[in-house]
Amino acid sequence: MAITINGTPVDPPADPRVSLLDLMRDRLHLTGTKVGCNQGACGACTVLIDGQRVLSCLTLAVQAEGRTVTTIEGLGADGLHPLQQAFLEHDGFQCGYCTPGQICAASAMLEEVAAGMPSYVTRDLAAPARLTREEVRERMSGNLCRCGAHNGIIDAIMAVAEEQAA
Amino acid sequence: MSRVQNVLVGTVRSALGWVPAQWLPGGTPDPLIGRRGEVGRQAARLDGDVKVQGQARFSAEVPLENLCYAALVHGTITRGRITRLDTAKAEAAEGVLLVVTHRNMPRVSGPSLIAITDPTAVGNSSLPILQDDKVHYNGQVVAAVVAETQEQADHAASLIEIDYAAEPAETRFEEAKSGARIIPSLLIERNHLSLGKAERELTRAPHKVDNLYRTQWQNHNAIELHALTVAWGGETLTVHDTTQMIASEAATLAKMFGLKREDVRVLSPFVGGGFGGKGFWDHQVVAVAAARMVGRPLRLQLTREGVYRIVGGRSATEQRVALGADNEGRFTALIHNGYSVMPPYGACPEAYTLGTRSAYRAKSFEILQRHIDMAVVPNTFMRAPGEAIGTFALESAVDELAHELAMDPIELRLRNLPEKHPITGAPFSQHAAAKSWADGAAHFGWERRSATPGARRKGEWRIGMGCGSGSFPYVRMPGAAVRLTIRRDGTATLACSAQEMGMGTSTVLAQQVADRLGVPLDAVVIETGDSDLPAAPMAGGSGQSVSIAGALLAASEKLPAELLRLAGNDSPLAGLRAGEIRLGQEGMASAADPSRHETFRSILARANRDEVSVSATGTPPLEMMKFAMHSTAAMFCELRVSDVTGEIRVDRLLGSFDCGTILNPRTAASQFRGGMIMGLGLALTEETWLDERSGRIMNPTLADYHIPAHLDVPDIEVMWTGIPDPRSPLGARGIGEIGITGVAAAVANAVFNATGKRVRDLPITLDKLL
Incomplete structure (x- = not known):
C-alpha cells in the first residue's frame, strides 16, 4: 500500500x-x-x-x-502557511534547522487544543483548553531549539492562535 | 601560546601605546557611525523564507548521483591498543563497499592545531586519525564502513569485532590536578599576572571571600548533526560541510591530502547551529579519505552519540576566586586561579580568567590558570569559552562579598568599575558598564529585591533576585577579505566565504553594503558560504561581523579610485582625486561639493562596462592592541525555588548590554537571548557526565543531556546602551557570545537570595537545594 x-x-x-x-x-x-x-x-x-x-x-x-x-x-504548498508567516514576523528561528519541526508540531498542537486535549500544565481538566503562553511552552517542549529563538517561536504561535480565535 | 608570543604581543602593545590614535585603524572614527541608514534597522532575515519552508539546503541534504553512505565505529576503551580487528562479517554484509581501519586508511598527517598565529590552522586534535592501532580516548574513531545505504552501513558497523588491550589512563579530574601544567599564554594574553602582593592584601583585608567554584563538562549540541557530503573529481575535491571555518577547512584539507588549495572547494551555505562545535574533527578526514578510496561521492553524518564521542565540548573547571575589600567595598585583592582540562593533543585552553582582568579595579591581582591532562576527547571552544564560566566564579564571589559587606551587589560593582584597563592601563575605547547597570536595574525593578535571603515567599515557592556582570572582548580578526562588485543594473554584490549559522550574517552585511554605497537594501546581493570566494575569517570569537565590516570598509575606500579611472573627462567628477570622493546616493560625489555627483550606473554605462570589482583585506586589527576594547553586560534574574522539591523556575531574565553600535536590533536581540538561554542551561540543566572510572561519556544523547526546552525559557528582556565604539568599524563590537556570560552567576545569586543557600557547583540541580 x-x-x-x-x-x-x-x-x-x-x-x-x-x-x-x-x-x-x-x-x-x-x-x-x-x-x-x-x-x-x-x-x-x-x-x-x-x-x-x-x-x-x-x-x-x-x-x-x-x-x-x-x-x-x-x-506551505499553497503559499506560506500562517505559522510560517508568523515565524518570519516574530523571528522564531536563527539557524533554521529545528524550524520545520517546530512549525509542524505547532500546527498539530493547535488542533489538539481545539479538540480540547489537556496538557501537563492545564489546571482545570474539565474546562475547555485555553491557550496561554505557559500552555504553548509545555506543549512545544518536545521541540528543542539550541540557538535560543524560544521567545520568538512562542510569540509566533500565540499570534496565529489569537488570529484563529478571532 | 609561547613565551615568544608574550614578548611579541607585549612589545607591540607598548609600541602602540606611543603611537597617536589617529594613525591607527579606527583612529578616525568610521564615517558611518551615527549616520541613520539601513544599519541599525530591523531588516528581516534574507534567508527567512527558505528557512521557514525547510528549503535551506544543509550539508547532509545535497543530492548527488551514485552517493554512498558511511558510518563510524567508536572505540570503547579509554587508552590502549587494538589487539584484534575482524572486519570479515562487515565486509561480507549486504551493500558494503568498503571498511576503513588503520590498516588501509591512507597515510595522512594530522591537521595543524588551532593557533592565533596561523588562520589556516583549524585542528582541534593533533592525534593521528586511523593511522595506527592506538586508542587515546574513549569514543575515538577506530573504523568506518561505507555502504550503498545508511541502513546497510549502520548494520555492518555493528558487525565489526574489536578486542583491545587497555592501558591505564588518567580519567579523574581530582587526581590529574597534581600533574597540571602552566602554559605561558592564553590566546593573546599572558597567562600569569601578578600585580602587587594579592595574597598578603587578602590576609589584611577587613572584608574578604575566598572560595572554590566548580563548573561542569558541556557539549555544544547544535541541533543539526555534523555531516558532510564529499565528491572527488580526479585531483579536485568538493566538500559540502557544516562548518564555522570554511576557508581554513579548505586550506587544511588541501594540505592533508596533497592537493592545490584552488582544487579544494568547501561549501557551507547554512550551518544548523555551531557555538564553537562545528569545527574540524576526525570525521571530515575519514569521509574525504573514504570517498577517494571507494571512488564515489560519499555522505557521512555523525550520530548524536558520535558527536559527543569525537567532538569535544567545554572543559570542566575548578576555580578559586578570592576578593579582599576595604570598609568602603573597594577591592584590595583579586585572586582568580584554577584548573581546566587541555590534553597535550588539544589546543583550546578554557580561558576563564580573561574576563576577570578587565572587570574591576583592585589594589592587587594574582591570576594564573593551570591545565590538566586527562584522557578525553580534546575539549574545544564553546560559546564564550572562558567568560561563560569565569564570570560564574567571579560574579558569585562579588555577590558573596556584597553579602558579607551588607552592601547592595550592584553598588559594590559600581564602586569597583575601572576607568581604564586595570592591569595594562590602556584606555577603554568605549565603556559604559555603569549605564547598563543603571538602565537594567531600573527596568528590572531591582529595588524590589529583598536584601535578606529567604525573605520572599509565595506558597511553597521562595522567590529571589540576583544579578551578575557579563563581559566579552572585541575581536577583529586579521586577514578578512571581501570582493565588492558594482553592476550597471544598479546592484552591488559583496562576496566572501563567511559562515551563516543563524546569526544573520548576510542580512547584516547587506545593510552595511547599502549604507557604504548608498544603494537600496534590495539592490544588494550577498554571496557567502563558499571557499572559492575571498577568505572571510572563521565564525568565532564573536568576530566575524566586525572583521568583514573592516574588510568592506577597506573595499569601499578602494572603490573611488577604480571608478574614477572609468569615469573619464565627461564625468562631473573629472579632475577629482580618490581622496576627495565620498560614496553615497547610488554613486559618488565630491566631498567638498556634493552637487558634483554621478551614479555608479552612469559611470559604468559611459565606460561601457557591465561591472567594476574591488577586492580588499581589512587593515591589521591594531586597535585591539592600543585600546582596551570590551563589551559588558548586566544580567538580572528572578526565580523561585520549591521548598518541597528544590525545583528552580526562572520567571524573569533581563540582559542590559554595552556592546557598541547594534547593527540590526532584531537579529541582535535574538543573539543576546540565545546566549542567555544557553546560560540558563549552564546554570541549571546541562552537564556532560564523564564516568571517571572508565573515561566514557555516560549521557551522549539529547534525552539525557538537558538543554533548555520551551517550558524552561521565560520571556527574556534585552536592552542596550547602543553607544558606538569610536575605534571599531561601524562602532560595533561582536555580540554572539556575551549573552551567555554572567547568566549563571545571576541565577546562582538569585538562588542564594531566594533560599540563603550558596551553590558554587554548576549545574544547580534540585538535589543541591534539598
Whole structure:
C-alpha cells in the first residue's frame, strides 16, 4: 500500500529498517524534515501523519503505509502557511534547522487544543483548553531549539492562535 | 601560546601605546557611525523564507548521483591498543563497499592545531586519525564502513569485532590536578599576572571571600548533526560541510591530502547551529579519505552519540576566586586561579580568567590558570569559552562579598568599575558598564529585591533576585577579505566565504553594503558560504561581523579610485582625486561639493562596462592592541525555588548590554537571548557526565543531556546602551557570545537570595537545594 506524502503516493521501501525520516530525506529528497538525534529527543523530524504530530525518526516508513503524511513542504504548498508567516514576523528561528519541526508540531498542537486535549500544565481538566503562553511552552517542549529563538517561536504561535480565535 | 608570543604581543602593545590614535585603524572614527541608514534597522532575515519552508539546503541534504553512505565505529576503551580487528562479517554484509581501519586508511598527517598565529590552522586534535592501532580516548574513531545505504552501513558497523588491550589512563579530574601544567599564554594574553602582593592584601583585608567554584563538562549540541557530503573529481575535491571555518577547512584539507588549495572547494551555505562545535574533527578526514578510496561521492553524518564521542565540548573547571575589600567595598585583592582540562593533543585552553582582568579595579591581582591532562576527547571552544564560566566564579564571589559587606551587589560593582584597563592601563575605547547597570536595574525593578535571603515567599515557592556582570572582548580578526562588485543594473554584490549559522550574517552585511554605497537594501546581493570566494575569517570569537565590516570598509575606500579611472573627462567628477570622493546616493560625489555627483550606473554605462570589482583585506586589527576594547553586560534574574522539591523556575531574565553600535536590533536581540538561554542551561540543566572510572561519556544523547526546552525559557528582556565604539568599524563590537556570560552567576545569586543557600557547583540541580 502506498504512503501518501504531501498528496503524492509513494511506494514503501523494500528495506523494512528504513525510517519514515530517512525515506523522505535520503530517497525522496524531501529534506525539509530534519534529523537531530534519531531517537525522538529533539523533535526536529516532526511531521504530521493523518494530521497528528509524529516523530518521523521513530516511525518506520512501513508503519505509514496507507496513511497521509504532511511535511513542511506540504504545509506551505499553497503559499506560506500562517505559522510560517508568523515565524518570519516574530523571528522564531536563527539557524533554521529545528524550524520545520517546530512549525509542524505547532500546527498539530493547535488542533489538539481545539479538540480540547489537556496538557501537563492545564489546571482545570474539565474546562475547555485555553491557550496561554505557559500552555504553548509545555506543549512545544518536545521541540528543542539550541540557538535560543524560544521567545520568538512562542510569540509566533500565540499570534496565529489569537488570529484563529478571532 | 609561547613565551615568544608574550614578548611579541607585549612589545607591540607598548609600541602602540606611543603611537597617536589617529594613525591607527579606527583612529578616525568610521564615517558611518551615527549616520541613520539601513544599519541599525530591523531588516528581516534574507534567508527567512527558505528557512521557514525547510528549503535551506544543509550539508547532509545535497543530492548527488551514485552517493554512498558511511558510518563510524567508536572505540570503547579509554587508552590502549587494538589487539584484534575482524572486519570479515562487515565486509561480507549486504551493500558494503568498503571498511576503513588503520590498516588501509591512507597515510595522512594530522591537521595543524588551532593557533592565533596561523588562520589556516583549524585542528582541534593533533592525534593521528586511523593511522595506527592506538586508542587515546574513549569514543575515538577506530573504523568506518561505507555502504550503498545508511541502513546497510549502520548494520555492518555493528558487525565489526574489536578486542583491545587497555592501558591505564588518567580519567579523574581530582587526581590529574597534581600533574597540571602552566602554559605561558592564553590566546593573546599572558597567562600569569601578578600585580602587587594579592595574597598578603587578602590576609589584611577587613572584608574578604575566598572560595572554590566548580563548573561542569558541556557539549555544544547544535541541533543539526555534523555531516558532510564529499565528491572527488580526479585531483579536485568538493566538500559540502557544516562548518564555522570554511576557508581554513579548505586550506587544511588541501594540505592533508596533497592537493592545490584552488582544487579544494568547501561549501557551507547554512550551518544548523555551531557555538564553537562545528569545527574540524576526525570525521571530515575519514569521509574525504573514504570517498577517494571507494571512488564515489560519499555522505557521512555523525550520530548524536558520535558527536559527543569525537567532538569535544567545554572543559570542566575548578576555580578559586578570592576578593579582599576595604570598609568602603573597594577591592584590595583579586585572586582568580584554577584548573581546566587541555590534553597535550588539544589546543583550546578554557580561558576563564580573561574576563576577570578587565572587570574591576583592585589594589592587587594574582591570576594564573593551570591545565590538566586527562584522557578525553580534546575539549574545544564553546560559546564564550572562558567568560561563560569565569564570570560564574567571579560574579558569585562579588555577590558573596556584597553579602558579607551588607552592601547592595550592584553598588559594590559600581564602586569597583575601572576607568581604564586595570592591569595594562590602556584606555577603554568605549565603556559604559555603569549605564547598563543603571538602565537594567531600573527596568528590572531591582529595588524590589529583598536584601535578606529567604525573605520572599509565595506558597511553597521562595522567590529571589540576583544579578551578575557579563563581559566579552572585541575581536577583529586579521586577514578578512571581501570582493565588492558594482553592476550597471544598479546592484552591488559583496562576496566572501563567511559562515551563516543563524546569526544573520548576510542580512547584516547587506545593510552595511547599502549604507557604504548608498544603494537600496534590495539592490544588494550577498554571496557567502563558499571557499572559492575571498577568505572571510572563521565564525568565532564573536568576530566575524566586525572583521568583514573592516574588510568592506577597506573595499569601499578602494572603490573611488577604480571608478574614477572609468569615469573619464565627461564625468562631473573629472579632475577629482580618490581622496576627495565620498560614496553615497547610488554613486559618488565630491566631498567638498556634493552637487558634483554621478551614479555608479552612469559611470559604468559611459565606460561601457557591465561591472567594476574591488577586492580588499581589512587593515591589521591594531586597535585591539592600543585600546582596551570590551563589551559588558548586566544580567538580572528572578526565580523561585520549591521548598518541597528544590525545583528552580526562572520567571524573569533581563540582559542590559554595552556592546557598541547594534547593527540590526532584531537579529541582535535574538543573539543576546540565545546566549542567555544557553546560560540558563549552564546554570541549571546541562552537564556532560564523564564516568571517571572508565573515561566514557555516560549521557551522549539529547534525552539525557538537558538543554533548555520551551517550558524552561521565560520571556527574556534585552536592552542596550547602543553607544558606538569610536575605534571599531561601524562602532560595533561582536555580540554572539556575551549573552551567555554572567547568566549563571545571576541565577546562582538569585538562588542564594531566594533560599540563603550558596551553590558554587554548576549545574544547580534540585538535589543541591534539598
